[in-house]
Amino acid sequence: MMDVRALFDRRGLRCTRQRERIYRALAATTSHPTAEELHRVVQRTGARISIATxxxxxxxxTRRGLARRFSPMPGDASAGVERGGAAGLGACRYDADTSEHAHFVGDDGRIRDVPGDLDRRLMAELPRDLIDEIERRMGVQVERVSVKLVGRQTGRGSAC
Ligand SMILES: [Zn+2]
Known part of the structure:
Protein backbone atom coordinates (compact mmCIF):
# COMPACT_ATOMS: atom_id res chain seq x y z
CA MET A 1 0.00 0.00 0.00
CA MET A 2 1.21 3.46 -0.92
CA ASP A 3 2.74 5.41 1.98
CA VAL A 4 0.78 8.60 1.55
CA ARG A 5 2.06 10.06 4.82
CA ALA A 6 5.69 9.80 3.67
CA LEU A 7 4.75 11.23 0.28
CA PHE A 8 3.02 14.23 1.90
CA ASP A 9 5.97 14.62 4.25
CA ARG A 10 8.40 14.88 1.36
CA ARG A 11 6.24 17.63 -0.14
CA GLY A 12 5.80 19.47 3.13
CA LEU A 13 2.08 18.82 3.32
CA ARG A 14 0.47 17.87 6.61
CA CYS A 15 -1.26 14.51 6.36
CA THR A 16 -4.85 14.59 7.53
CA ARG A 17 -7.31 11.76 7.12
CA GLN A 18 -9.36 13.80 4.64
CA ARG A 19 -6.36 14.70 2.52
CA GLU A 20 -5.26 11.08 2.54
CA ARG A 21 -8.67 9.86 1.40
CA ILE A 22 -8.81 12.43 -1.38
CA TYR A 23 -5.28 11.62 -2.53
CA ARG A 24 -5.91 7.87 -2.55
CA ALA A 25 -9.10 8.36 -4.56
CA LEU A 26 -7.28 10.54 -7.09
CA ALA A 27 -4.28 8.20 -7.32
CA ALA A 28 -6.57 5.21 -7.85
CA THR A 29 -8.08 6.57 -11.06
CA THR A 30 -6.76 7.45 -14.49
CA SER A 31 -9.96 9.28 -15.41
CA HIS A 32 -8.54 12.75 -14.61
CA PRO A 33 -11.62 13.63 -12.57
CA THR A 34 -13.03 17.06 -11.80
CA ALA A 35 -13.28 18.06 -8.14
CA GLU A 36 -16.99 17.20 -8.22
CA GLU A 37 -16.41 13.77 -9.73
CA LEU A 38 -13.75 13.06 -7.14
CA HIS A 39 -16.05 14.33 -4.41
CA ARG A 40 -18.67 11.77 -5.48
CA VAL A 41 -16.08 8.97 -5.42
CA VAL A 42 -14.90 9.94 -1.94
CA GLN A 43 -18.49 10.17 -0.70
CA ARG A 44 -19.18 6.66 -1.95
CA THR A 45 -16.49 5.40 0.45
CA GLY A 46 -18.62 6.76 3.27
CA ALA A 47 -16.43 9.76 4.00
CA ARG A 48 -18.14 13.02 4.82
CA ILE A 49 -15.98 15.57 3.10
CA SER A 50 -17.34 18.83 1.73
CA ILE A 51 -16.88 19.82 -1.88
CA ALA A 52 -15.01 22.93 -0.65
CA THR A 53 -12.51 20.69 1.13
CA THR A 62 -1.29 21.01 -7.20
CA ARG A 63 0.82 23.62 -5.39
CA ARG A 64 2.93 20.92 -3.74
CA GLY A 65 3.49 18.97 -6.93
CA LEU A 66 1.34 16.03 -5.86
CA ALA A 67 -1.14 16.50 -8.67
CA ARG A 68 -1.47 18.21 -12.03
CA ARG A 69 -4.37 20.46 -12.89
CA PHE A 70 -5.84 20.80 -16.36
CA SER A 71 -7.86 23.90 -17.06
CA PRO A 72 -11.04 23.41 -19.07
CA MET A 73 -10.64 23.88 -22.79
CA PRO A 74 -12.83 26.35 -24.61
CA GLY A 75 -15.91 24.48 -25.73
CA ASP A 76 -15.48 21.82 -23.08
CA ALA A 77 -18.95 20.39 -22.65
CA SER A 78 -18.47 19.94 -18.92
CA ALA A 79 -17.19 23.47 -18.35
CA GLY A 80 -20.60 25.01 -17.97
CA VAL A 81 -22.04 22.28 -15.80
CA GLU A 82 -19.87 22.56 -12.74
CA ARG A 83 -19.84 26.15 -11.70
CA GLY A 84 -20.70 25.63 -8.07
CA GLY A 85 -17.16 25.19 -6.83
CA ALA A 86 -14.43 27.61 -5.96
CA ALA A 87 -14.54 30.77 -8.04
CA GLY A 88 -12.88 30.53 -11.41
CA LEU A 89 -11.97 26.87 -11.19
CA GLY A 90 -14.73 25.73 -13.51
CA ALA A 91 -14.32 22.11 -14.42
CA CYS A 92 -10.59 21.76 -13.96
CA ARG A 93 -9.44 18.18 -14.06
CA TYR A 94 -6.78 16.58 -11.90
CA ASP A 95 -4.17 13.87 -12.27
CA ALA A 96 -2.13 12.35 -9.43
CA ASP A 97 0.35 11.07 -12.02
CA THR A 98 2.73 14.02 -12.21
CA SER A 99 5.18 12.27 -14.52
CA GLU A 100 5.42 13.63 -18.05
CA HIS A 101 2.90 11.73 -20.16
CA ALA A 102 0.80 12.45 -23.22
CA HIS A 103 -2.92 13.09 -22.95
CA PHE A 104 -5.84 12.80 -25.29
CA VAL A 105 -8.55 15.39 -24.71
CA GLY A 106 -11.93 14.53 -26.17
CA ASP A 107 -14.58 16.99 -27.32
CA ASP A 108 -16.53 16.20 -24.16
CA GLY A 109 -13.62 17.54 -22.12
CA ARG A 110 -12.61 14.13 -20.82
CA ILE A 111 -8.88 13.46 -20.59
CA ARG A 112 -7.29 10.08 -21.15
CA ASP A 113 -3.69 8.94 -20.86
CA VAL A 114 -2.14 7.82 -24.13
CA PRO A 115 -1.05 4.18 -23.55
CA GLY A 116 2.53 4.08 -22.20
CA ASP A 117 4.11 2.29 -25.16
CA LEU A 118 2.60 4.75 -27.66
CA ASP A 119 3.50 7.68 -25.41
CA ARG A 120 7.14 6.56 -25.34
CA ARG A 121 7.17 6.11 -29.12
CA LEU A 122 5.65 9.53 -29.64
CA MET A 123 8.30 11.21 -27.49
CA ALA A 124 11.14 9.11 -28.96
CA GLU A 125 10.16 10.02 -32.49
CA LEU A 126 10.09 13.78 -31.95
CA PRO A 127 12.75 15.03 -34.35
CA ARG A 128 15.69 16.33 -32.30
CA ASP A 129 16.89 18.52 -35.16
CA LEU A 130 13.52 20.26 -35.18
CA ILE A 131 13.78 21.00 -31.46
CA ASP A 132 17.34 22.25 -32.01
CA GLU A 133 16.11 24.61 -34.70
CA ILE A 134 13.25 25.86 -32.48
CA GLU A 135 15.80 26.58 -29.74
CA ARG A 136 18.13 28.35 -32.17
CA ARG A 137 15.51 30.45 -33.92
CA MET A 138 13.59 31.40 -30.80
CA GLY A 139 16.61 31.78 -28.52
CA VAL A 140 15.14 29.39 -25.97
CA GLN A 141 16.06 26.15 -24.30
CA VAL A 142 13.45 23.41 -24.40
CA GLU A 143 13.43 21.62 -21.05
CA ARG A 144 10.51 19.30 -21.62
CA VAL A 145 7.84 18.59 -24.18
CA SER A 146 4.24 18.26 -23.12
CA VAL A 147 1.93 16.55 -25.59
CA LYS A 148 -1.82 17.05 -25.67
CA LEU A 149 -3.77 15.44 -28.46
CA VAL A 150 -7.22 16.86 -29.05
CA GLY A 151 -10.02 15.12 -30.87
CA ARG A 152 -13.17 13.14 -30.53
CA GLN A 153 -14.14 9.63 -29.57
CA THR A 154 -14.91 7.39 -32.56
CA GLY A 155 -15.97 4.32 -30.61
CA ARG A 156 -13.48 2.25 -32.59
CA GLY A 157 -10.30 0.81 -31.16
CA SER A 158 -9.62 -1.20 -28.05
CA ALA A 159 -10.00 0.43 -24.64
CA CYS A 160 -6.26 0.97 -24.37
ZN1 LIG B 1 -2.69 11.71 -17.11
Missing part, protein backbone atom coordinates in the same frame (compact mmCIF):
# COMPACT_ATOMS: atom_id res chain seq x y z
CA UNK A 54 -12.03 18.66 -2.05
CA UNK A 55 -11.38 21.84 -4.06
CA UNK A 56 -8.98 23.24 -1.47
CA UNK A 57 -7.17 19.95 -1.08
CA UNK A 58 -6.74 19.52 -4.84
CA UNK A 59 -5.31 23.04 -5.00
CA UNK A 60 -2.88 22.19 -2.18
CA UNK A 61 -1.86 19.00 -4.03
Missing amino acids: VYNTLEAF
Whole structure:
Protein backbone atom coordinates (compact mmCIF):
# COMPACT_ATOMS: atom_id res chain seq x y z
CA MET A 1 0.00 0.00 0.00
CA MET A 2 1.21 3.46 -0.92
CA ASP A 3 2.74 5.41 1.98
CA VAL A 4 0.78 8.60 1.55
CA ARG A 5 2.06 10.06 4.82
CA ALA A 6 5.69 9.80 3.67
CA LEU A 7 4.75 11.23 0.28
CA PHE A 8 3.02 14.23 1.90
CA ASP A 9 5.97 14.62 4.25
CA ARG A 10 8.40 14.88 1.36
CA ARG A 11 6.24 17.63 -0.14
CA GLY A 12 5.80 19.47 3.13
CA LEU A 13 2.08 18.82 3.32
CA ARG A 14 0.47 17.87 6.61
CA CYS A 15 -1.26 14.51 6.36
CA THR A 16 -4.85 14.59 7.53
CA ARG A 17 -7.31 11.76 7.12
CA GLN A 18 -9.36 13.80 4.64
CA ARG A 19 -6.36 14.70 2.52
CA GLU A 20 -5.26 11.08 2.54
CA ARG A 21 -8.67 9.86 1.40
CA ILE A 22 -8.81 12.43 -1.38
CA TYR A 23 -5.28 11.62 -2.53
CA ARG A 24 -5.91 7.87 -2.55
CA ALA A 25 -9.10 8.36 -4.56
CA LEU A 26 -7.28 10.54 -7.09
CA ALA A 27 -4.28 8.20 -7.32
CA ALA A 28 -6.57 5.21 -7.85
CA THR A 29 -8.08 6.57 -11.06
CA THR A 30 -6.76 7.45 -14.49
CA SER A 31 -9.96 9.28 -15.41
CA HIS A 32 -8.54 12.75 -14.61
CA PRO A 33 -11.62 13.63 -12.57
CA THR A 34 -13.03 17.06 -11.80
CA ALA A 35 -13.28 18.06 -8.14
CA GLU A 36 -16.99 17.20 -8.22
CA GLU A 37 -16.41 13.77 -9.73
CA LEU A 38 -13.75 13.06 -7.14
CA HIS A 39 -16.05 14.33 -4.41
CA ARG A 40 -18.67 11.77 -5.48
CA VAL A 41 -16.08 8.97 -5.42
CA VAL A 42 -14.90 9.94 -1.94
CA GLN A 43 -18.49 10.17 -0.70
CA ARG A 44 -19.18 6.66 -1.95
CA THR A 45 -16.49 5.40 0.45
CA GLY A 46 -18.62 6.76 3.27
CA ALA A 47 -16.43 9.76 4.00
CA ARG A 48 -18.14 13.02 4.82
CA ILE A 49 -15.98 15.57 3.10
CA SER A 50 -17.34 18.83 1.73
CA ILE A 51 -16.88 19.82 -1.88
CA ALA A 52 -15.01 22.93 -0.65
CA THR A 53 -12.51 20.69 1.13
CA VAL A 54 -12.03 18.66 -2.05
CA TYR A 55 -11.38 21.84 -4.06
CA ASN A 56 -8.98 23.24 -1.47
CA THR A 57 -7.17 19.95 -1.08
CA LEU A 58 -6.74 19.52 -4.84
CA GLU A 59 -5.31 23.04 -5.00
CA ALA A 60 -2.88 22.19 -2.18
CA PHE A 61 -1.86 19.00 -4.03
CA THR A 62 -1.29 21.01 -7.20
CA ARG A 63 0.82 23.62 -5.39
CA ARG A 64 2.93 20.92 -3.74
CA GLY A 65 3.49 18.97 -6.93
CA LEU A 66 1.34 16.03 -5.86
CA ALA A 67 -1.14 16.50 -8.67
CA ARG A 68 -1.47 18.21 -12.03
CA ARG A 69 -4.37 20.46 -12.89
CA PHE A 70 -5.84 20.80 -16.36
CA SER A 71 -7.86 23.90 -17.06
CA PRO A 72 -11.04 23.41 -19.07
CA MET A 73 -10.64 23.88 -22.79
CA PRO A 74 -12.83 26.35 -24.61
CA GLY A 75 -15.91 24.48 -25.73
CA ASP A 76 -15.48 21.82 -23.08
CA ALA A 77 -18.95 20.39 -22.65
CA SER A 78 -18.47 19.94 -18.92
CA ALA A 79 -17.19 23.47 -18.35
CA GLY A 80 -20.60 25.01 -17.97
CA VAL A 81 -22.04 22.28 -15.80
CA GLU A 82 -19.87 22.56 -12.74
CA ARG A 83 -19.84 26.15 -11.70
CA GLY A 84 -20.70 25.63 -8.07
CA GLY A 85 -17.16 25.19 -6.83
CA ALA A 86 -14.43 27.61 -5.96
CA ALA A 87 -14.54 30.77 -8.04
CA GLY A 88 -12.88 30.53 -11.41
CA LEU A 89 -11.97 26.87 -11.19
CA GLY A 90 -14.73 25.73 -13.51
CA ALA A 91 -14.32 22.11 -14.42
CA CYS A 92 -10.59 21.76 -13.96
CA ARG A 93 -9.44 18.18 -14.06
CA TYR A 94 -6.78 16.58 -11.90
CA ASP A 95 -4.17 13.87 -12.27
CA ALA A 96 -2.13 12.35 -9.43
CA ASP A 97 0.35 11.07 -12.02
CA THR A 98 2.73 14.02 -12.21
CA SER A 99 5.18 12.27 -14.52
CA GLU A 100 5.42 13.63 -18.05
CA HIS A 101 2.90 11.73 -20.16
CA ALA A 102 0.80 12.45 -23.22
CA HIS A 103 -2.92 13.09 -22.95
CA PHE A 104 -5.84 12.80 -25.29
CA VAL A 105 -8.55 15.39 -24.71
CA GLY A 106 -11.93 14.53 -26.17
CA ASP A 107 -14.58 16.99 -27.32
CA ASP A 108 -16.53 16.20 -24.16
CA GLY A 109 -13.62 17.54 -22.12
CA ARG A 110 -12.61 14.13 -20.82
CA ILE A 111 -8.88 13.46 -20.59
CA ARG A 112 -7.29 10.08 -21.15
CA ASP A 113 -3.69 8.94 -20.86
CA VAL A 114 -2.14 7.82 -24.13
CA PRO A 115 -1.05 4.18 -23.55
CA GLY A 116 2.53 4.08 -22.20
CA ASP A 117 4.11 2.29 -25.16
CA LEU A 118 2.60 4.75 -27.66
CA ASP A 119 3.50 7.68 -25.41
CA ARG A 120 7.14 6.56 -25.34
CA ARG A 121 7.17 6.11 -29.12
CA LEU A 122 5.65 9.53 -29.64
CA MET A 123 8.30 11.21 -27.49
CA ALA A 124 11.14 9.11 -28.96
CA GLU A 125 10.16 10.02 -32.49
CA LEU A 126 10.09 13.78 -31.95
CA PRO A 127 12.75 15.03 -34.35
CA ARG A 128 15.69 16.33 -32.30
CA ASP A 129 16.89 18.52 -35.16
CA LEU A 130 13.52 20.26 -35.18
CA ILE A 131 13.78 21.00 -31.46
CA ASP A 132 17.34 22.25 -32.01
CA GLU A 133 16.11 24.61 -34.70
CA ILE A 134 13.25 25.86 -32.48
CA GLU A 135 15.80 26.58 -29.74
CA ARG A 136 18.13 28.35 -32.17
CA ARG A 137 15.51 30.45 -33.92
CA MET A 138 13.59 31.40 -30.80
CA GLY A 139 16.61 31.78 -28.52
CA VAL A 140 15.14 29.39 -25.97
CA GLN A 141 16.06 26.15 -24.30
CA VAL A 142 13.45 23.41 -24.40
CA GLU A 143 13.43 21.62 -21.05
CA ARG A 144 10.51 19.30 -21.62
CA VAL A 145 7.84 18.59 -24.18
CA SER A 146 4.24 18.26 -23.12
CA VAL A 147 1.93 16.55 -25.59
CA LYS A 148 -1.82 17.05 -25.67
CA LEU A 149 -3.77 15.44 -28.46
CA VAL A 150 -7.22 16.86 -29.05
CA GLY A 151 -10.02 15.12 -30.87
CA ARG A 152 -13.17 13.14 -30.53
CA GLN A 153 -14.14 9.63 -29.57
CA THR A 154 -14.91 7.39 -32.56
CA GLY A 155 -15.97 4.32 -30.61
CA ARG A 156 -13.48 2.25 -32.59
CA GLY A 157 -10.30 0.81 -31.16
CA SER A 158 -9.62 -1.20 -28.05
CA ALA A 159 -10.00 0.43 -24.64
CA CYS A 160 -6.26 0.97 -24.37
ZN1 LIG B 1 -2.69 11.71 -17.11
